[in-house]
Amino acid sequence: MKQTQETFKLQSPLPLKKGDKIAITAPSSGVPKSLHTRLDQAIFKLKQRGYEVVEGICLREEYKNQSASSALRAKELMDFLLDPTIKAILPPWGGELAMEILPLLDFEKLKGVPAKWISGYSDLSTLHVSLTTISGWKTLHGPNLMELSPEILDETTQKIWEVLEGSGNSEHHVIEQSSSSFYQETTTNSFAENGGFNLTAKTEWKVLNNLLQQCHFSGVLIGGCLDTLAWLAGTQYADLPKFYQTHQKQGIILYLENVEMPPCTLTRALLSLKMKGWFSNISGILLGRNAAEKVTDPVYLSYEEALHKIFSDLEIPVIYDVDIGHIPPQFSLINGAFAEVLFEAGKGSLLQKIV
Structure with a gap:
């Protein structure tokens, strides 16, 4: 039987309880x-x-x-x-x-x-x-x-x-998360002396379209680590365009984060996803803080320039430096949950419904 928006219902795991x-x-x-x-x-x-x-x-x-x-x-x-x-x-x-x-x-x-x-x-x-x-x-x-x-x-x-x-x-449980105040400038492989993260750098979410200082969009969350997902695009294991079709009435929020790819490799990976329809028919995109080595020499393509190459023609919000991925702290995002994103002046919040 062909799955449709009405027949393809995602399962929510039950909440954990003591003794589990x-x-x-x-x-x-x-x-x-x-x-x-x-x-x-x-x-x-x-x-x-x-x-x-x-x-x-x-x-x-x-x-x-x-x-x-x-x-x-x-x-x-x-x-x-x-x-x-x-x-x-x-x-x-x-x-x-x-x-x-x-x-x-x-x-x-x-x-x-x-x-x-x-x-x-x-x-x-x-x-x-x-x-x-x-x-x-x-x-x-x-x-x-x-x-x-x-x-x-x-x-x-x-x-x-x-x-x-x-x-x-869990049927009516809503999770609300707000952008962190500070983040750790190194990856999660390092920890502060107290065992937690060393959160010293001021968090600022950014939007690619500088004229768009505030936005609100919603949809079903899906995404993860770009370094691994880019290799799965076009296979049965990450057929996101098909997933989009089954949830088109609710909309889609795609989130990604880059770990190791330098700007040119990142550009190729994102361009490949764009050609495969990953950025079409969605409500918005969230990009985690970039964990790859920063390129500062103006002769070479920078991370931000790579993002503009790929996303500048999209008529949807693209927010980057979000609390997602290898530069902590990070949100807990539920693939398949309906979510709302609110962004204004460098800060943001995300609400997820577990149904």
Whole structure:
């Protein structure tokens, strides 16, 4: 049966409650021994919140940029996704090679089982977008487990628990997040002495069209890490134009963030997505803070110039330097949730409805 706007309903995972089981597995990169202390602290924090933690075997090793073979990573993840006693999966972080396991996962089978939270960002976007667009699961692009280890979390990072645990009434639960006051100028691989982020730089959201100092748009959220998603565009695992069609009545908000691509590589990646229809028939675009090395020599293309090359002809809001991605802190964004974005004078807010 052909899916339409009326028949394709995305599943919302149930809110977590004390006593629930949370599985920890690394479907991409594992955790080397040197970082086991931080992993143990993150797991301790989960137990402290009242959860039972189940550790997978694909977790505490790292070899050739992966926690285990692609077959083993896929089997363990699939087992956790299908296990009715597991209520959430919180990988330690992303990595490089989650793409390897996509053909080994049964996304069609997952359509027939209740959705559960799978959270994180970076290479985990590879899994999130496929789970949302193929299996119909709402997924959470937000802080990785390893970033939840500090004793005290900043206000933006802390919001992940409001998403995961809900308010006891998920049917009418609305999550509101406002742009951070300050951000950390280095990536999430570094932490301050107290274990949290070193938030010292003033946050300022920017809009590409300088004449557009305020805007308001809404739609279903979808997106993630550009470095991984750009490779999936045009495949069955990230058929966003098809996803747009099924949600055209609500509109679409696309969000992306760049980790490592220099401006020319970034331009090619974005141009490829543009040619594949990723920027057509949507309400607006949110771009996270750029984590790639900054180009300052005027002889070479800059990050901002690359954005103007791609987006200047679009008649929709394009907001960048948003709290998304590898330069913390970051929002907790639910792929598949209906959201509203409000922007004015360098600040913004985002409301998501979990229905």
